[in-house]
Amino acid sequence: xxRVTQPEKLLSVFKGAPVELKCNYSYSGSPELFWYxxxxxxxxxxxxxxxxxxxxxxxxxxxxxxxxxxHLKKPFAQEEDSAMYYCALKNTDKLIFGTGTRxxxxx
Amino acid sequence: xxxxxxxxxxxxxxxxxxxxxxxNPISGHATLYWYQQILGQxxxxxxxxxxxxxxxxxxxxxxxxxxxxxxxxxxxxxIQPAKLEDSAVYLCASSLLRxxxxxxxxxxxxxxxxxx
Numbered sequence: 001x002x003r004v005t006q007p008e009k010l011l012s013v014f015k016g017a018p019v020e021l022k023c024n025y026s027y028s029g030s031p032e033l034f035w036y037x038x039x040x041x042x043x044x045x046x047x048x049x050x051x052x053x054x055x056x057x058x059x060x061x062x063x064x065x066x067x068x069x070x071h072l073k074k075p076f077a078q079e080e081d082s083a084m085y086y087c088a089l090k091n092t093d094k095l096i097f098g099t100g101t102r103x104x105x106x107x
Numbered sequence: 108x109x110x111x112x113x114x115x116x117x118x119x120x121x122x123x124x125x126x127x128x129x130x131n132p133i134s135g136h137a138t139l140y141w142y143q144q145i146l147g148q149x150x151x152x153x154x155x156x157x158x159x160x161x162x163x164x165x166x167x168x169x170x171x172x173x174x175x176x177x178x179x180x181x182x183x184x185x186i187q188p189a190k191l192e193d194s195a196v197y198l199c200a201s202s203l204l205r206x207x208x209x210x211x212x213x214x215x216x217x218x219x220x221x222x223x
Contacts, residue, residue, distance in 0.1 A: 004149070044198065044214040049209065090209060093155065093163075097151070100149055
């Protein structure tokens, strides 16, 4: 069955510290994975997708098929990164979301 | 460009009552999605429309939930009768018509439903 697992509900770091938000998936086939973010009082929005291999707001994510992971990383966290982060897997035209990780960046 | 609009933003009802949510997608977006997000969980797709046709409603509890998109633009999601476990945020999203690859889904602000 297709599934996305985000093992951490909450991740707290200090400003300037590295951040890694974990995401593991289960999918038979070639996966397409995404990270969505929801800042306080804002809408859910796309942060990045693995196909584009881009860095957005300093975040990167590499698809590791061997480990079935798509962890989100940032070398130096900023206070404005505080938000809910959701990993999502595309299945046909449907997105399957993980349960989300709340990132808190303290000053 | 205006984003996806949803109303109402909040709704409180008692169990066994009926409720309806409205969504207006981004202009020109042929595909519309309704998601249910229960507290502490990620969004779960309930139904997907392409224009006014249903593409996927496999996770829609059809005994109590219904949705329509009659003219291929606005959509309504209805719950009748509501149960306590329907308390959730209902998200609407829209995207361009998919020809190949992935078209980004744009989300509305959601409707928070509380069933007492």
